[in-house]
Amino acid sequence: MTTKKEQIFKAIISHINRAGLLKNLTIAEIAQMAEVGKGTVYEYFTSKDEIICETIIYILDSIMSQILIEITPNIEFQSILIKHIEAMFKVSQQYSNIDMILMTDGISSTLETEHQQKLMNKVKTIKRQYTNYLKNVISLGVGEGIIKEYPEEYIIYIVGNIIMSSISYYYHELPLEKRNEEEQINKTYQTIIKLLT
Amino acid sequence: MTTKKEQIFKAIISHINRAGLLKNLTIAEIAQMAEVGKGTVYEYFTSKDEIICETIIYILDSIMSQILIEITPNIEFQSILIKHIEAMFKVSQQYSNIDMILMTDGISSTLETEHQQKLMNKVKTIKRQYTNYLKNVISLGVGEGIIKEYPEEYIIYIVGNIIMSSISYYYHELPLEKRNEEEQINKTYQTIIKLLT
């Protein structure tokens, strides 16, 4: 990946964190923040739709690389699940308007069919990848006897959503003075365990 | 409420269900769909921001009026919770891009400060109202002995999200041939029960 392209991605991400994906995201602004000329942007992308599409993919890949904690041999279920939840919390801070990004269905509707398709496919792939990851983690728990029986697909989906919801609760519902990240991570873990046993 | 205003709301809702809240939602299109002149729209709203803001409020109120099943005396916990989940499924079909609408934080960022504030306040009110509703329903369960101890705020938040997630799973992850609404509603209920007991 070219350095210029990364510059552009980072400029956009910075904008999203500040103002959201939808407000005032103009090519002029992107170019200025990336410290390149407006024309230069079009050397790396063919259209604004492509920029948005590829940026979201870039973000999604970046997120995935951070949250899919490697399942090393001999690692314990509890350890890896908590590490994963921790990583999710961390990533949430990094991309503060991430909720929006994850609503990629909604966003993709602003794109023309071609990029919409591309984005939808990427999201589908990532969702599958994530579900598989959760399955693998849960398998560990089953192996350790912490989880009695292997849960169905639906429950795995819910587990993923509980992690997301917990983060959302932590950052949007809990007042600052009551926030304790370790405690919240633990609660999240306990909630998942309750569901799985 | 004027008939014309309703006409406009319904035109916008129809657009959202078809194309999402963000794509091609122009005044010209709204007017055409509502079968009124472009200028007429401005007889009922002062700006596009106001239109979006009021439409979302209209939708939110409509949703709330449908999902808050009345807690009548002698009604059973299971009965009301299932009825509520059913109502949530129904509402989800009615507003097919509802996920986006519920991400109102993201959407409101496209509005100017005044309407952004108005919308945020409405959302805050509704969230509080919904949490209170869930509390009351859960109280019933505690009273009936189905739920042993009264859960903390965080768990109530998670319960709400599980319902949303279940709907999302049902419509976006389950292939058509595997869908069975009654079964999914039951599963959702069982998942909540597991979390609360």
Add this chain to the structure above:
Amino acid sequence: MTTKKEQIFKAIISHINRAGLLKNLTIAEIAQMAEVGKGTVYEYFTSKDEIICETIIYILDSIMSQILIEITPNIEFQSILIKHIEAMFKVSQQYSNIDMILMTDGISSTLETEHQQKLMNKVKTIKRQYTNYLKNVISLGVGEGIIKEYPEEYIIYIVGNIIMSSISYYYHELPLEKRNEEEQINKTYQTIIKLLT
């Protein structure tokens, strides 16, 4: 003239005195200020251009009726000229954005040809009428021996302009604390006399 028509004229004049002829003069505002319906305005005028055209004519007629002090038998030159200048000062206060109105050439350029013509003709008539009036007044002065010889057309035109300029000087250049209307009127008179003798 209908009462309603007068109401409308007065509403517009009030607007002009407040905001000028050009700013925010909408039919909606006119109707509201005249306390009639918007449609009613079109019962008395066929278009906005006609409204503007007729209002200016109304104002011009009103001004003329106030400034053309009647030349009665035995009245003295000085007396009538000063009375005329006084009347000009008075009228200037009444129509505070009058300067603009008198630039009718400029204004009429905003109108369509038909009303532009009508207005130009009215202005031409009034100018002729005014020049004739000044001629008659000056004749008095010649008769009394105050003015030695009858001045040419050009000088008469200049006399009219000196009166206007003096008013403009008084209201726009002189600071409030230095204003003394009687003194200014006298100076104006003296300036004219100097020019004519």
Add this chain to the structure above:
Amino acid sequence: MTTKKEQIFKAIISHINRAGLLKNLTIAEIAQMAEVGKGTVYEYFTSKDEIICETIIYILDSIMSQILIEITPNIEFQSILIKHIEAMFKVSQQYSNIDMILMTDGISSTLETEHQQKLMNKVKTIKRQYTNYLKNVISLGVGEGIIKEYPEEYIIYIVGNIIMSSISYYYHELPLEKRNEEEQINKTYQTIIKLLT
């Protein structure tokens, strides 16, 4: 100053000379006359108000640079005053709707506060500059003994207005066949002399 900006100014001036400042002066028209795209206009000005404001300032500066004949040592009063009047006549032909422009109070009322202020200040400055110029010219006449005593501020204001009025008389009242510019300039000079001695 950019060439494009000048192009735009000149297009507007040409429009004003043809149709007046107020009629059909749209961005589309300006762009077309200046032979640039509509968007290009906004590369050089931030709003239509700014365009109008800056164009008037451009015109006023252009006028001032033409009419303030340099007062060189040993130059005679009569010579410079006549040259000034000549320059005023010339400028009047160049900006045929100039009367309107000089009514800048009236025009500025169509602008939003910011540009209205800017324009009013410019006009104030120019008026002061012009009055000072006339004072200096008149001083010459006093020095030469042509004018007996130094006139008060009011008279200087009137002198300026007589020049303007003479031009107005020449172009708007005198029929073409009677026009003789040299003669009119001389008459104007004589009128001023009469007033000052």
Add this chain to the structure above:
DNA sequence: AATGAATGAGCGTTCATTCAT
């Protein structure tokens, strides 16, 4: 006669995209 809801032509302005340098 009196009304004001309804209208749409027309405006100022934005911004993704192009292209000559």
Add this chain to the structure above:
DNA sequence: GATGAATGAACGCTCATTCAT
């Protein structure tokens, strides 16, 4: 490759005018 001046389609919004009541 890198640029940004130039562009015009498309938008939100205003307001003179019409017309059913």
